[in-house]
Amino acid sequence: MNFHAVKAIYRYEMARMFRTVVQSIVAPVLSTSLYFVIFGAAIGSRITEIDGVSYGSFIVPGLIMLSIMTESISNSSFAIYFPKFTGTIYEVLSAPVSYGEVVLGYVGAATSKSLIIGMIILTTASFFVDIEIAHPLVMITFLLLTCVSFCLFGFILGVWATGWEKLTIVPILVIMPLTFLGGTFYSISMLPPVWQTISLFNPVVYLISGFRWSFYENADVSVGLSLGITVGFLIFCLLIVRWIFKTGYRLRS
Amino acid sequence: MISIKGLTKTYAGGFHALRSVDLEIRRGEIFALLGPNGAGKTTLINVVCGIANATSGDIVVDGYDIDADYRQTRSKIGLVPQEMASESFETVWNTCRFSRGLFGKPANAKHIEKVLKSLSLWDKKDTISMELSGGMKRRVLIAKALSHEPDILFLDEPTAGVDVELRQDMWNVVAGLSKEGVTVILTTHYIEEAEQLADRVGVINHGEIILVERKEKLMRDLGKKQLVLHLQEPLTEVPAQLANYHLELSDDGRGLTYSYDTKQNSTGITALLGELRSADIHFNDLETSQSSLEDIFVDLVHTDR
Numbered sequence: 001m002n003f004h005a006v007k008a009i010y011r012y013e014m015a016r017m018f019r020t021v022v023q024s025i026v027a028p029v030l031s032t033s034l035y036f037v038i039f040g041a042a043i044g045s046r047i048t049e050i051d052g053v054s055y056g057s058f059i060v061p062g063l064i065m066l067s068i069m070t071e072s073i074s075n076s077s078f079a080i081y082f083p084k085f086t087g088t089i090y091e092v093l094s095a096p097v098s099y100g101e102v103v104l105g106y107v108g109a110a111t112s113k114s115l116i117i118g119m120i121i122l123t124t125a126s127f128f129v130d131i132e133i134a135h136p137l138v139m140i141t142f143l144l145l146t147c148v149s150f151c152l153f154g155f156i157l158g159v160w161a162t163g164w165e166k167l168t169i170v171p172i173l174v175i176m177p178l179t180f181l182g183g184t185f186y187s188i189s190m191l192p193p194v195w196q197t198i199s200l201f202n203p204v205v206y207l208i209s210g211f212r213w214s215f216y217e218n219a220d221v222s223v224g225l226s227l228g229i230t231v232g233f234l235i236f237c238l239l240i241v242r243w244i245f246k247t248g249y250r251l252r253s
Numbered sequence: 254m255i256s257i258k259g260l261t262k263t264y265a266g267g268f269h270a271l272r273s274v275d276l277e278i279r280r281g282e283i284f285a286l287l288g289p290n291g292a293g294k295t296t297l298i299n300v301v302c303g304i305a306n307a308t309s310g311d312i313v314v315d316g317y318d319i320d321a322d323y324r325q326t327r328s329k330i331g332l333v334p335q336e337m338a339s340e341s342f343e344t345v346w347n348t349c350r351f352s353r354g355l356f357g358k359p360a361n362a363k364h365i366e367k368v369l370k371s372l373s374l375w376d377k378k379d380t381i382s383m384e385l386s387g388g389m390k391r392r393v394l395i396a397k398a399l400s401h402e403p404d405i406l407f408l409d410e411p412t413a414g415v416d417v418e419l420r421q422d423m424w425n426v427v428a429g430l431s432k433e434g435v436t437v438i439l440t441t442h443y444i445e446e447a448e449q450l451a452d453r454v455g456v457i458n459h460g461e462i463i464l465v466e467r468k469e470k471l472m473r474d475l476g477k478k479q480l481v482l483h484l485q486e487p488l489t490e491v492p493a494q495l496a497n498y499h500l501e502l503s504d505d506g507r508g509l510t511y512s513y514d515t516k517q518n519s520t521g522i523t524a525l526l527g528e529l530r531s532a533d534i535h536f537n538d539l540e541t542s543q544s545s546l547e548d549i550f551v552d553l554v555h556t557d558r
Contacts, residue, residue, distance in 0.1 A: 002324070002357045004353075004354045004355075004356075004357050004358060005354060005355045005356070005357055007354055008351050008353075008354025009355070011351075011354075012343075012347075012351050015343075015347070016342075019342065086338055086341065087336045087337075088339065090302075090304055090334050090336075090338060091332075091397070092355065093304045094302040094327060094330065094332050095327060095355045095356055095357075096323065096324040096325075096326075096327040096356060097357075248306055252303075252305055252306050253304070253306070
């Protein structure tokens with residue numbers, strides 16, 4: 001294994017995060033705090049408890065998921081798209097590195113950033129609402145799996161994108177609606193039966209449900225199914241990344 | 254050092270960039286690959302370096318296949334690309350350190366310092382790339398390639414867009430690398446560069462290697478020498494008795510140019526001078542010149558069309 005290469009890519013990407021600390025960390029923390037102020041304090045005070053949990057506390061897992069999904073996709077897609085855009089990708093392609101090492105470097109760094117952001121948001125949330133984590137290990141597992149799989153998805157997006165518009169179109173038109181409709185701010189059980197059934201086709205529902213269960217032991221779907229869907233999505237992304245490097249899709253001419 | 258056999262590259266759109274290229278690069282030599290735009294120079298380099306996939310053919314680098322043993326081959330190769338690709342927001346030092354790590358080498362601050370100093374980049378080590386001039390960015394690309402101590406260095410148009418002084422600096426660096434045993438393959442538009450640096454020259458056109466030859470032999474075999482006579486009195490036309498010499502008369506009628514081949518037993522100069530005397534044509538000065546590699550290159554590519 002080319003350990004030095006993985007370290008070089010990882011270190012390079014992490015340096016980018018600290019160079020753009022306002023954009024990388026302050027911005028998502030600020031936007032999440034605003035959600036807590038608006039939905040938790042202002043509107044949330046007028047909403048009754050959901051499954052025995054105050055509304056402000058209820059939305060914490062969903063908001064963490066919303067942030068880490070968005071940041072994971074944004075970080076890893078930019079990480080691979082920018083070298084393609086500037087032409088510096090030539091160096092990675094001509095280096096003695098396997099595709100696994102390239103992915104480990106880029107996705108590893110993006111995952112680290114997302115985990116850091118997730119933890120900062122959790123800490124920030126604790127200043128606004130009471131939080132209890134019933135199953136910390138399950139919480140960490142869901143957090144890690146979601147970060148890795150969405151970073152892989154972002155990596156795929158960055159390879160696929162041939163322009164800045166394409167880079168942003170999927171997060172805005174696909175991921176954002178799925179996340180908002182995936183139970184970030186409500187329980188699926190609050191919806192009419194038809195919409196409950198439709199919601200079950202949204203994979204984000206399973207991620208948020210499983211993650212929320214680790215906090216309050218409340219879930220819209222079974223935890224096992226949530227975990228299965230999350231791992232399934234991870235494997236799906238891994239297979240696509242493998243195919244990209246095998247074929248050189250949009251990387252090698 | 255590099256053995257290329259039957260290399261073909263056809264792009265998705267059907268364009269044949271390389272057509273059954275056979276090429277052997279010797280260890281430690283400076284090899285100049287010349288060719289007009291679109292001839293296939295960059296594609297050839299990209300395939301050897303792993304940036305582009307070959308359609309067919311075999312490439313072996315220092316005994317290793319570039320696909321099966323890509324770690325061994327790529328770790329030996331440094332590439333300076335034609336495009337000015339720079340990590341705009343990174344410092345020169347960090348970008349070189351990144352390159353070294355990427356190619357599997359442990360950190361070595363002294364080596365990077367040596368490379369930066371050799372390219373007059375040491376005082377710019379903490380400057381971010383986007384603040385550098387075009388010439389400096391070009392130097393950074395070379396520094397990045399040298400950071401991981403390659404045995405083989407590909408320089409794709411290394412001095413495009415740099416000033417004369419910088420070009421000379423780069424030539425010195427390349428000559429120094431060659432002395433250290435690094436095999437250098439360079440493509441260039443500046444034929445003067447190949448003339449100055451190369452041990453051997455290859456000419457590629459329409460994706461095919463037209464010839465590969467030692468530079469001196471190429472210039473000796475394909476080069477022409479010319480004798481230019483400055484006449485005392487202008488002529489309106491070349492006298493009929495001198496027709497066998499295929500002389501060229503300048504527009505003002507005062508210059509007669511005779512092209513001859515030094516490889517022939519007789520250059521014909523003595524006979525020509527005798528004929529001029531008998532034709533009562535006198536001259537007050539004469540000079541000889543030899544065609545440059547550029548002239549030879551233009552002739553070759555033109556003939557290949």
